[in-house]
Amino acid sequence: MFFKKKKTAAIEQKNEEKNMVPSEAVKLDLLKQATAKIDDAEIVQRQTNNGATFSLVYIQTLIDKERLNEAIIQPLLQSEDQAFIQCISTCSVLRIHSMEEAKECMLFGAVLIHDQGNNEWWAAKLENPLSRAIENSETETIVYGPKDSFTERIEQNVFMIRRRLPVIELKVEKFQVGSNTKTQVQMLYMDGIANPDIVEIARKNISKVNFDMILESSNLSAFMDDHTHSLFPQFMQTDRPDSCAYSLGLGKIVILLNDTPFALIAPITFFHLFQSPEDYVHRWVIASFLRTLRYLSFFIAITLIPLYVALNTFHYQMIPLQILYVLMESRTKLPFTPFWEALIMLVIIEIIKEASLRMPTKTSQTIGIIGGIVIGQAAVEAGFASKVLIVLVGISAIASFLVPNYLVTKATTVLQFLFLILASFLGILGIALGLILLLAHLNGLSSLKQPFFAPVSPLYWRDWNDLFVRAPLPWAKLRPEYLKTVKKWRVSKEEGNE
Amino acid sequence: MSSRFHLFDRTAVMGSGYILAMVNRMQMLYYVLILPKHLVHPYMMAGILGVGFLSQINLSILSKYLTSNYFVLGYHGFVQLFSEKMVRFFAFLGIFFILMKVIVTTLGYVEIVHQFMFPSMKTNWLIFVLIASGFYIASQGMEKTIRLSIIGFLATIWVILVYIPYFMPPIAKTHHLYPLVPGEGLLHSWYGLLMVWSALSGPEYLVCLGPWIGPKEKILRGMSIGNALSVFEYLVLFAACILYYGSPYLEKISFPVVNMIRYLQSPVFERVDIILISLNMIYFLYFIALFLLCLYGAIRIAAGRININTNRKGFLVCVIAVFIGMLVINGWYWREGQELNVWMTLQLWLGAITYLLVPSVLAIAMKWKRGQSR
Numbered sequence: 001m002f003f004k005k006k007k008t009a010a011i012e013q014k015n016e017e018k019n020m021v022p023s024e025a026v027k028l029d030l031l032k033q034a035t036a037k038i039d040d041a042e043i044v045q046r047q048t049n050n051g052a053t054f055s056l057v058y059i060q061t062l063i064d065k066e067r068l069n070e071a072i073i074q075p076l077l078q079s080e081d082q083a084f085i086q087c088i089s090t091c092s093v094l095r096i097h098s099m100e101e102a103k104e105c106m107l108f109g110a111v112l113i114h115d116q117g118n119n120e121w122w123a124a125k126l127e128n129p130l131s132r133a134i135e136n137s138e139t140e141t142i143v144y145g146p147k148d149s150f151t152e153r154i155e156q157n158v159f160m161i162r163r164r165l166p167v168i169e170l171k172v173e174k175f176q177v178g179s180n181t182k183t184q185v186q187m188l189y190m191d192g193i194a195n196p197d198i199v200e201i202a203r204k205n206i207s208k209v210n211f212d213m214i215l216e217s218s219n220l221s222a223f224m225d226d227h228t229h230s231l232f233p234q235f236m237q238t239d240r241p242d243s244c245a246y247s248l249g250l251g252k253i254v255i256l257l258n259d260t261p262f263a264l265i266a267p268i269t270f271f272h273l274f275q276s277p278e279d280y281v282h283r284w285v286i287a288s289f290l291r292t293l294r295y296l297s298f299f300i301a302i303t304l305i306p307l308y309v310a311l312n313t314f315h316y317q318m319i320p321l322q323i324l325y326v327l328m329e330s331r332t333k334l335p336f337t338p339f340w341e342a343l344i345m346l347v348i349i350e351i352i353k354e355a356s357l358r359m360p361t362k363t364s365q366t367i368g369i370i371g372g373i374v375i376g377q378a379a380v381e382a383g384f385a386s387k388v389l390i391v392l393v394g395i396s397a398i399a400s401f402l403v404p405n406y407l408v409t410k411a412t413t414v415l416q417f418l419f420l421i422l423a424s425f426l427g428i429l430g431i432a433l434g435l436i437l438l439l440a441h442l443n444g445l446s447s448l449k450q451p452f453f454a455p456v457s458p459l460y461w462r463d464w465n466d467l468f469v470r471a472p473l474p475w476a477k478l479r480p481e482y483l484k485t486v487k488k489w490r491v492s493k494e495e496g497n498e
Numbered sequence: 499m500s501s502r503f504h505l506f507d508r509t510a511v512m513g514s515g516y517i518l519a520m521v522n523r524m525q526m527l528y529y530v531l532i533l534p535k536h537l538v539h540p541y542m543m544a545g546i547l548g549v550g551f552l553s554q555i556n557l558s559i560l561s562k563y564l565t566s567n568y569f570v571l572g573y574h575g576f577v578q579l580f581s582e583k584m585v586r587f588f589a590f591l592g593i594f595f596i597l598m599k600v601i602v603t604t605l606g607y608v609e610i611v612h613q614f615m616f617p618s619m620k621t622n623w624l625i626f627v628l629i630a631s632g633f634y635i636a637s638q639g640m641e642k643t644i645r646l647s648i649i650g651f652l653a654t655i656w657v658i659l660v661y662i663p664y665f666m667p668p669i670a671k672t673h674h675l676y677p678l679v680p681g682e683g684l685l686h687s688w689y690g691l692l693m694v695w696s697a698l699s700g701p702e703y704l705v706c707l708g709p710w711i712g713p714k715e716k717i718l719r720g721m722s723i724g725n726a727l728s729v730f731e732y733l734v735l736f737a738a739c740i741l742y743y744g745s746p747y748l749e750k751i752s753f754p755v756v757n758m759i760r761y762l763q764s765p766v767f768e769r770v771d772i773i774l775i776s777l778n779m780i781y782f783l784y785f786i787a788l789f790l791l792c793l794y795g796a797i798r799i800a801a802g803r804i805n806i807n808t809n810r811k812g813f814l815v816c817v818i819a820v821f822i823g824m825l826v827i828n829g830w831y832w833r834e835g836q837e838l839n840v841w842m843t844l845q846l847w848l849g850a851i852t853y854l855l856v857p858s859v860l861a862i863a864m865k866w867k868r869g870q871s872r
Contacts (some may be wrong), residue, residue, distance in 0.1 A: 012670075108699070151867050275699055297546070314615075314616070315615075317768065318768055318769045318772055318773075320763075320766070388556060401626060426616075427615070428615075429611060429616075429779070431776070432773075432777055432779055432780075433627065433779065435632060436779060436780045436783055437634065437647050439646070439653075439780070440634065440638070440646055440783075443642055443646050444638040444642045448561060451645075453645075453649075456648065456652070457518075458512070458648075459513075
């Protein structure tokens with residue numbers, strides 16, 4: 001204990017000393033040392049028209065080389081003025097004083113300019129604009145509605161959201177995370193709508209991130225999750241700007257990271273993971289039907305195979321006679337117990353699913369055919385699995401894909417195995433136990449400290465109009481209660497009602 | 499993720515919906531499953547209504563405390579009302595009552611599972627599963643455990659609808675429900691009435707949940723609706739039993755409410771009772787978790803350790819002690835196949851006593867305190 005305290009004190013002292021040391025002045029030699037063994041770093045020396053010498057230091061892979069010539073080299077060469085830096089007018093130029101500043105600017109795509117006559121250093125931002133074009137969303141495709149999706153450039157992503165929410169209340173706060181990656185993070189929220197307490201929690205959580213590599217949004221969410229060990233994501237990941245704009249309008253927070261097309265949305269509930277952007281495109285009756293179908297599919301995906309095992313192992317008496325005949329007939333020659341039979345088939349189907357995901361598209365189609373038809377058919381003929389089980393495995397695999405959130409689809413797989421084990425020990429009681437514990441687990445989760453199982457628990461009846469049934473949009477006059485937003489009304493009669 | 503283990507934190511107050519759910523499910527906990535067998539005569543429906551009315555009066559008395567400032571203060575409210583010594587004494591007494599309720603309720607449910615689902619399974623395993631699951635739920639803390647009540651309520655309240663077909667059996671007629679008014683036999687059925695009273699007990703344990711439930715003005719409303727719903731369910735189940743079995747056969751059958759469901763058929767599943775027994779586990783688990791937390795709280799108060807932080811080890815020891823207690827009773831003293839064995843009968847009386855005394859004692863103490871302060 002004593003040593004621990006001593007060590008902590010020593011680290012603190014060291015940090016303080018580090019902060020107190022005056023930063024080192026920028027020197028060309030030091031920059032040469034720093035860029036040694038960086039082959040894409042370049043140091044160039046030139047003279048202006050009036051004979052003043054200047055040096056340029058940059059990393060060529062990070063900058064826009066065409067613009068370097070147009071915006072910096074040519075104006076500088078033709079400069080007649082003593083303060084030649086003033087002739088750079090087409091990009092932003094900053095005065096820099098320390099080596100730390102110089103390195104950071106250079107690594108973020110700036111060109112360092114050394115005015116040797118005045119011994120001044122400047123940084124001109126010339127970041128390479130390389131980025132892919134705005135494309136259709138591949139993870140959340142919809143038939144009707146906007147097609148654009150985020151790219152890897154954070155500015156472009158913020159632009160796509162701002163275009164949809166051209167209001168001054170949309171606030172953007174910048175952070176930097178990852179000691180090595182120095183990833184730029186921007187937190188967006190609607191001032192005057194989002195609950196300030198939730199905004200503060202998010203702000204604190206982002207500031208607290210202490211890790212070297214934050215490469216993409218799920219890396220960040222891993223540090224911001226309230227419950228690290230849960231199977232369920234506590235942040236919604238989306239690459240759709242319209243989903244982000246809609247969530248911001250409701251009072252949620254959107255977190256964007258540079259170099260990843262996926263934004264994080266929080267706080268979310270378990271039920272949001274079953275909602276698709278298309279729910280708000282369809283007629284409300286159809287949307288409600290499809291949403292209910294997704295919940296049902298989730299339930300089928302986790303319980304169908306365990307139910308098969310439970311019925312075949314413990315509860316034959318529950319199966320009506322006609323179905324029992326079919327089941328008995330298909331299982332008569334099998335060498336395995338229902339549990340092992342189901343386990344083997346589920347493992348095989350998971351292998352096929354993973355293989356088809358990792359392979360190129362054309363190969364994955366072949367794998368799908370081989371897996372689905374050949375292995376399934378062969379397993380039945382070889383007497384390793386019953387026909388009934390093959391049908392059930394197929395249904396349950398397809399059902400698991402109805403959940404719009406891919407992370408939940410994966411969670412479903414793990415849950416299915418857990419339920420299978422419970423069913424093999426306790427039959428229907430085991431499945432019920434699994435469901436109860438799942439409900440208890442969901443009831444205990446939170447997303448940015450807000451209850452994850454709302455509006456069921458805690459009970460917010462008002463929010464049920466967008467839970468199982470997606471009520472017509474004109475009825476959704478109020479923002480979700482669980483978000484405790486500052487402005488409750490979504491319609492303009494706000495003053496009259498509050 | 500935080501590694502702290504705070505069982506009794508509070509971040510929100512649970513409204514009347516939770517109170518309704520807790521009161522209703524507490525009153526539907528176990529005895530309702532065996533009750534019709536001991537009521538037998540149709541006129542006992544009047545008995546259920548009468549006792550339900552008394553229960554409502556009792557809840558009104560209880561609400562006097564639940565809407566007072568003492569209640570909001572939780573433990574400190576009790577200390578203000580009584581004294582620290584007395585509170586520790588009451589907590590010590592409470593340990594016994596809570597322990598009995600947890601043990602008897604759990605063993606009762608285990609017996610049903612054993613009898614209807616797994617006759618060859620060793621019941622100790624079932625006890626272990628229930629206690630371990632209860633521990634998992636309870637270790638999330640009191641607030642989240644209370645929140646689970648609404649899920650338990652929504653997951654099971656519809657079960658009463660399953661009994662509707664029993665009101666339309668081909669051979670039963672409405673006159674089988676007569677006489678609705680007893681001739682002279684109601685007083686002789688005092689034991690049945692006592693059972694109804696005891697079965698309706700449970701809401702008195704809301705006094706342990708002071709900091710978590712409110713607001714004041716909605717407490718009585720929530721309790722009243724919960725109680726009315728319970729009485730309605732009792733009546734439905736009892737009437738269904740009478741119509742289905744008839745009074746003479748009803749007194750001979752064990753667990754009539756569960757047994758009835760065995761005869762229900764659906765195109766997909768037979769033996770719907772297996773599904774319903776499994777489903778009912780949600781509120782048994784909920785109450786095991788809730789009472790484990792109450793028990794741990796009572797032990798901390800009785801031991802004078804209320805100001806020390808809760809810790810995982812202490813709670814686990816408490817749960818293991820309950821588990822061992824259950825194993826001992828189950829192994830040596832539980833008489834299976836006899837629904838009202840000595841433990842059930844003991845709990846019947848204890849439930850009746852706590853439901854009668856807790857509200858009254860609190861009301862008297864408050865009146866006495868008010869008189870003293872004048």
